[in-house]
Amino acid sequence: MTGRLAGRRVVVTDCNELIGPEIVDVFTEEGAEVLADSRDLTVPDAAAALIEEAGRVDVLVANLAVRVSGNFAHESDDAELDLMLDRLMRPLHRLTRAVLPQMMARRQGKIVVVGAGAALRGVPRRSVYSAARAAQHGYVRSVAVEAALHNVQINATAQTFVENPTYFPPHYQQTEEFKERMKNVPAGRLASAQEAARFLLTLAGRESDFIVGQIFPFTGGWVQ
Amino acid sequence: MTGRLAGRRVVVTDCNELIGPEIVDVFTEEGAEVLADSRDLTVPDAAAALIEEAGRVDVLVANLAVRVSGNFAHESDDAELDLMLDRLMRPLHRLTRAVLPQMMARRQGKIVVVGAGAALRGVPRRSVYSAARAAQHGYVRSVAVEAALHNVQINATAQTFVENPTYFPPHYQQTEEFKERMKNVPAGRLASAQEAARFLLTLAGRESDFIVGQIFPFTGGWVQ
Amino acid sequence: MTGRLAGRRVVVTDCNELIGPEIVDVFTEEGAEVLADSRDLTVPDAAAALIEEAGRVDVLVANLAVRVSGNFAHESDDAELDLMLDRLMRPLHRLTRAVLPQMMARRQGKIVVVGAGAALRGVPRRSVYSAARAAQHGYVRSVAVEAALHNVQINATAQTFVENPTYFPPHYQQTEEFKERMKNVPAGRLASAQEAARFLLTLAGRESDFIVGQIFPFTGGWVQ
Amino acid sequence: MTGRLAGRRVVVTDCNELIGPEIVDVFTEEGAEVLADSRDLTVPDAAAALIEEAGRVDVLVANLAVRVSGNFAHESDDAELDLMLDRLMRPLHRLTRAVLPQMMARRQGKIVVVGAGAALRGVPRRSVYSAARAAQHGYVRSVAVEAALHNVQINATAQTFVENPTYFPPHYQQTEEFKERMKNVPAGRLASAQEAARFLLTLAGRESDFIVGQIFPFTGGWVQ
Numbered sequence: 001m002t003g004r005l006a007g008r009r010v011v012v013t014d015c016n017e018l019i020g021p022e023i024v025d026v027f028t029e030e031g032a033e034v035l036a037d038s039r040d041l042t043v044p045d046a047a048a049a050l051i052e053e054a055g056r057v058d059v060l061v062a063n064l065a066v067r068v069s070g071n072f073a074h075e076s077d078d079a080e081l082d083l084m085l086d087r088l089m090r091p092l093h094r095l096t097r098a099v100l101p102q103m104m105a106r107r108q109g110k111i112v113v114v115g116a117g118a119a120l121r122g123v124p125r126r127s128v129y130s131a132a133r134a135a136q137h138g139y140v141r142s143v144a145v146e147a148a149l150h151n152v153q154i155n156a157t158a159q160t161f162v163e164n165p166t167y168f169p170p171h172y173q174q175t176e177e178f179k180e181r182m183k184n185v186p187a188g189r190l191a192s193a194q195e196a197a198r199f200l201l202t203l204a205g206r207e208s209d210f211i212v213g214q215i216f217p218f219t220g221g222w223v224q
Numbered sequence: 225m226t227g228r229l230a231g232r233r234v235v236v237t238d239c240n241e242l243i244g245p246e247i248v249d250v251f252t253e254e255g256a257e258v259l260a261d262s263r264d265l266t267v268p269d270a271a272a273a274l275i276e277e278a279g280r281v282d283v284l285v286a287n288l289a290v291r292v293s294g295n296f297a298h299e300s301d302d303a304e305l306d307l308m309l310d311r312l313m314r315p316l317h318r319l320t321r322a323v324l325p326q327m328m329a330r331r332q333g334k335i336v337v338v339g340a341g342a343a344l345r346g347v348p349r350r351s352v353y354s355a356a357r358a359a360q361h362g363y364v365r366s367v368a369v370e371a372a373l374h375n376v377q378i379n380a381t382a383q384t385f386v387e388n389p390t391y392f393p394p395h396y397q398q399t400e401e402f403k404e405r406m407k408n409v410p411a412g413r414l415a416s417a418q419e420a421a422r423f424l425l426t427l428a429g430r431e432s433d434f435i436v437g438q439i440f441p442f443t444g445g446w447v448q
Numbered sequence: 449m450t451g452r453l454a455g456r457r458v459v460v461t462d463c464n465e466l467i468g469p470e471i472v473d474v475f476t477e478e479g480a481e482v483l484a485d486s487r488d489l490t491v492p493d494a495a496a497a498l499i500e501e502a503g504r505v506d507v508l509v510a511n512l513a514v515r516v517s518g519n520f521a522h523e524s525d526d527a528e529l530d531l532m533l534d535r536l537m538r539p540l541h542r543l544t545r546a547v548l549p550q551m552m553a554r555r556q557g558k559i560v561v562v563g564a565g566a567a568l569r570g571v572p573r574r575s576v577y578s579a580a581r582a583a584q585h586g587y588v589r590s591v592a593v594e595a596a597l598h599n600v601q602i603n604a605t606a607q608t609f610v611e612n613p614t615y616f617p618p619h620y621q622q623t624e625e626f627k628e629r630m631k632n633v634p635a636g637r638l639a640s641a642q643e644a645a646r647f648l649l650t651l652a653g654r655e656s657d658f659i660v661g662q663i664f665p666f667t668g669g670w671v672q
Numbered sequence: 673m674t675g676r677l678a679g680r681r682v683v684v685t686d687c688n689e690l691i692g693p694e695i696v697d698v699f700t701e702e703g704a705e706v707l708a709d710s711r712d713l714t715v716p717d718a719a720a721a722l723i724e725e726a727g728r729v730d731v732l733v734a735n736l737a738v739r740v741s742g743n744f745a746h747e748s749d750d751a752e753l754d755l756m757l758d759r760l761m762r763p764l765h766r767l768t769r770a771v772l773p774q775m776m777a778r779r780q781g782k783i784v785v786v787g788a789g790a791a792l793r794g795v796p797r798r799s800v801y802s803a804a805r806a807a808q809h810g811y812v813r814s815v816a817v818e819a820a821l822h823n824v825q826i827n828a829t830a831q832t833f834v835e836n837p838t839y840f841p842p843h844y845q846q847t848e849e850f851k852e853r854m855k856n857v858p859a860g861r862l863a864s865a866q867e868a869a870r871f872l873l874t875l876a877g878r879e880s881d882f883i884v885g886q887i888f889p890f891t892g893g894w895v896q
Contacts, residue, residue: 044302073317073367074324078268081317085309089355093297093305100298119358121672122365122437122634127320131313131363134343138358141346141896143297148858148893184632186570186820191882199882202874210863210871212893213346221820221884224569224813345896346858365672372634372669408856410596410794415658423658426650434639434647436669445596445660448589448793492750521765521815522772526716529765533757537803541745541753548746567806570813570885579761579811582791586806589794591745661794 003031004205008058011035011050013095017065018114018164022197030201032059042086047094051102059204060099063114064088064136065166066129073127084132092136096143096154104150111152112203113140117160117219133158137215144213155203155211159218161185162196187220227255228429232282235259235274237319241289242338242388246421254425256283266310271318275326283428284323287338288312288360289390290353297351308356316360320367320378328374335376336427337364341384341443357382361439368437379427379435383442387414411444451479452653456506459483459498461543465513466562466612470645478649480507490534495542499550507652508547511562512536512584513614514577521575532580540584544591544602552598559600560651561588565608565667581606585663592661603651603659607666611638635668675703676877680730683707683722685767689737690786690836694869702873704731714758719766723774731876732771735786736760737838738801745799756804764808768815768826776822783824784875785812789832789891805830809887816885827875827883831890833857834868859892 005027012023015036024036035054039046041064051057066087069080096111103109118126119133140156147154161182162168168190172178182188199218202208217223229251236247239260248260259278263270265288275281290311293304320335327333342350343357364380371378385406386392392414396402406412423442426432441447453475460471463484472484483502487494489512499505514535517528544559551557566574567581588604595602609616609630616638620626630636647666650656665671677699684695687708696708707726711718713736723729738759741752768783775781790798791805812828819826833854834840840862844850854860871890874880889895 072370073363074321074328076317076321078314078318081314085313085359089309089359090302090305093300093352093355094302097298097300104298118366119362120365122367122369122669124366124370127363127366127370128317130366131317131359134362134365135309135313135355135359138343138361139297139351139355141344141358142342142348142351142354143346144896145346145858145893146296146348146351149860180631183628186817186884187882188821195879195882199874199879202871202879207867207871207874210859210867210890210892212858213896214889214893215896216888217886218882220882221570221817221886224816224885224887346893368672369634369669373636404855407852410593410660411658412597419655419658423650423655426647426655431643431647431650434635434643434666434668436634437672438665438669439672440664441662442658444658445593445662445794448592448661448663520818521811522769522776524765524769526762526766529762533761533807537757537807538750538753541748541800541803542750545746545748552746566814567810568813570815570817572814572818575811575814575818576765578814579765579807582810582813583757583761583803583807586791586809587745587799587803589792589806590790590796590799590802591794593794594744594796594799 003029004201006031008032009056010059010061011037011054011057012061012063013037013041014063014065018063018166019162019193019196020063022193023061023063023200026194026197041091047091048098051098057099057102059110059112060095061112061200062092062095064091067166068126068129070125072125076128081128084128088132089135092139100147100152103152107151109152110204110208111154112200113156115156115158115215117158117217117223120158120217120223141213148212153208153211155208155214157216157218158223159196160222161190161220163190163192185220185222191220227253228425230255232256233280234283234285235261235278235281236285236287237261237265238287238289242287242390243386243417243420244287246417247285247287247424250418250421265315271315272322275322281323281326283334283336284319285336285424286316286319288315291390292350292353294349296349300352305352308352312356313359316363324371324376327376331375333376334428334432335378336424337380339380339382339439341382341441341447344382344441344447365437372436377432377435379432379438381440381442382447383420384446385409385414385444386420387416409444409446415444451477452649454479456480457504458507458509459485459502459505460509460511461485461489462511462513466511466614467610467641467644468511470641471509471511471648474642474645489539495539496546499546505547505550507558507560508543509560509648510540510543512539515614516574516577518573520573524576529576532576536580537583540587548595548600551600555599557600558652558656559602560648561604563604563606563663565606565665565671568606568665568671589661596660601656601659603656603662605664605666606671607644608670609633609638609668610644611640633668633670639668675701676873678703680704681728682731682733683709683726683729684733684735685709685713686735686737690735690838691834691865691868692735694865695733695735695872698866698869713763719763720770723770729771729774731782731784732767733784733872734764734767736763739838740798740801742797744797748800753800756800760804761807764811772819772824775824779823781824782876782880783826784872785828787828787830787887789830789889789895792830792889792895813885820884825880825883827880827886829888829890830895831868832894833862833892835862835864857892857894863892
């Protein structure tokens with residue numbers, strides 16, 4: 001088997017959401033043995049069970065999705081914040097805790113967090129979402145320093161303006177609001193989900209051996 | 225009354241923790257009418273009650289403290305992450321939600337979040353703390369964009385290496401570990417809590433009228 | 449004499465350009481003894497002569513201005529890049545070199561660089577300007593680490609969308625292009641030059657004693 | 673021909689310096705047709721001549737090297753700053769100007785700038801070097817926004833702690849100063865030049881089609 005991830009065992013979470021399907025495709029094409037998982041990771045033991053069932057995991061792709069309400073901060077209640085944290089941050093901690101020990105023991109492994117640009121630049125009606133996405137980045141930075149001593153790398157992206165049915169449904173792409181927003185994107189277009197998935201290869205492969213807790217914007221220039 | 229905050233009504237939370245006492249002193253000296261509060265903000269209705277009791281609030285200083293365990297990420301359980309979020313992020317959302325409407329209605333107001341450098345640069349044994357502190361910053365960025373339309377400003381610091389009994393007890397300052405860490409601080413010293421409090425004046429006063437969702441490192445050069 | 453800069457001797461360069469006049473006014477109101485200078489700092493010995501004539505300098509405000517051509521990068525020649533560097537970067541190095549020794553000897557002093565947001569976020573038709581403005585920031589970061597050991601602080605702003613005749617002449621403010629650009633500014637307005645000058649007080653006074661080589665965006669939320 | 677850069681014509685400048693030799697090797701292995709060039713790019717017409725001789729250029733790797741003096745800022749004269757700009761910034765502008773038009777005309781092309789971490793975080797005795805390296809980054813950000821409209825991408829790295837004879841000669845790696853510096857590198861080691869070169873593949877290939885003026889730290893966690 002050839003390819004950039006030949007022989008690597010990769011777990012992809014929320015595999016039917018966000019850019020999950022494309023990660024599975026792209027990583028498989030590059031030679032990885034992909035375990036695509038769609039279980040509900042808000043269940044406390046789900047993450048541990050997933051990793052235990054998976055056995056050896058060379059790469060964990062923490063692709064975690066949630067639907068946002070679009071409320072303003074002052075209209076958003078505790079439940080909304082909790083939902084964001086329950087879907088985006090708690091599973092990340094559980095997955096990391098479950099998979100890090102085996103990676104550290106083998107002195108090899110990658111955790112790739114599919115993050116969001118809204119963590120780095122403010123967006124109206126996204127306050128609690130931005131909070132949970134920024135939490136992922138802060139977590140990655142500190143875990144990375146711990147993991148690096150064991151030759152395990154954890155890094156994240158900060159993607160936005162990536163074509164996907166959750167955030168950019170086709171009908172929304174026809175609205176004036178969308179066209180107005182695209183003026184802020186120097187690339188002048190949405191990325192395809194496949195492009196976003198391909199970008200992750202760099203964080204999943206040997207190219208990230210010297211990258212420790214870095215956040216990689218993938219935003220068409222919206223964040224520099 | 226003269227001073228940089230003359231006539232402003234300021235609420236300071238967790239007033240006995242972190243740099244709370246010094247904020248109260250410094251802001252009072254600068255002419256503010258300070259409502260120093262120490263209630264437990266993990267109680268769901270506490271934030272709303274605080275703001276209701278306070279009446280008009282010109283400046284909210286969200287000074288929120290928590291004690292960290294010092295565990296590695298893979299040793300840290302769900303409860304530890306939840307504690308961080310319960311103390312640092314949930315109260316911030318509740319306080320913001322409670323105080324923003326009156327500020328927006330008056331088209332004037334400041335929310336100042338006392339944040340942490342560990343959100344911006346990884347620190348071992350701080351993973352869940354870094355997550356919660358980064359959540360604060362992400363939240364600030366997006367709320368700021370909403371609030372700016374109503375002429376209300378919300379900004380945050382990212383402080384570290386500030387002298388305080390929670391993070392830098394005197395006995396710790398004698399250790400080799402501490403001295404080793406200080407080598408990473410270009411300023412070559414800890415800041416006093418009073419210095420950190422004085423820095424907040426800029427975010428509490430008119431000088432921040434044009435500052436929208438900015439994170440101000442206050443770290444002696446540890447983060448640039 | 450009272451005020452935030454009472455008794456401080458402050459040099460302000462290019463005092464008739466950019467926000468020079470407002471810096472002079474605001475700093476004088478705050479008790480500083482201001483030496484407003486307008487000599488041509490592209491002359492190699494001008495910076496050294498200025499500092500020598502000034503005698504004791506507690507605060508140097510490196511306010512350096514240049515007019516931009518508006519060319520695209522591929523239309524911009526060597527001379528245009530050189531002009532940017534001649535006006536923005538070379539004088540900064542000369543001023544710093546001239547004033548640092550006296551500040552280090554007294555173990556007290558501040559250098560405040562009035563920088564530009566275009567260094568942090570790309571703007572079309574500003575390539576060589578962005579380069580020179582970013583050079584200022586890179587320089588500040590490294591000099592700051594050296595100077596901190598001697599208790600001297602050097603920091604910079606990254607301002608943009610500040611009302612001034614060089615970059616935002618009144619007639620331009622009526623154009624559609626300007627209104628389109630303002631959509632990118634969460635604050636929804638230009639800052640006045642006086643506001644920008646007041647923001648510098650924080651970097652010129654004791655509040656920056658623990659701030660080492662930090663870049664402070666002042667952009668109405670355009671850069672976060 | 674297969675490989676990630678199959679069929680691409682790539683120009684690598686200063687091919688015998690910094691990580692030039694490894695870029696040539698790695699890119700050639702990945703199927704690129706590499707034009708390794710070592711001419712002196714401080715000569716005003718050299719960049720234009722290089723591009724003209726090269727003909728079609730799909731990828732320009734601006735690998736530009738200079739030897740630093742190690743002086744403090746206040747000991748560093750105009751000539752030292754000029755040397756940095758002459759080697760690092762002026763050639764970048766000339767190369768970009770020479771190659772952009774053909775790339776924009778074909779609506780395809782990549783410019784990859786090998787940048788330095790010292791632009792993002794201050795280092796003592798590197799003031800003018802940091803300035804010139806930061807200038808590269810500022811330039812990249814603004815040119816990127818212009819080029820993106822024509823589907824051309826320009827991005828940069830910010831590398832440091834990469835093994836190379838210019839900055840980390842073997843004898844220096846034995847010193848206490850070096851070992852002290854390595855404590856600041858979470859990865860706990862230098863990167864090999866080959867690793868650094870491999871990282872550039874992401875910026876040279878299709879994976880960067882949606883990346884506009886981004887700076888990618890490659891520092892072992894020294895900058896996050």
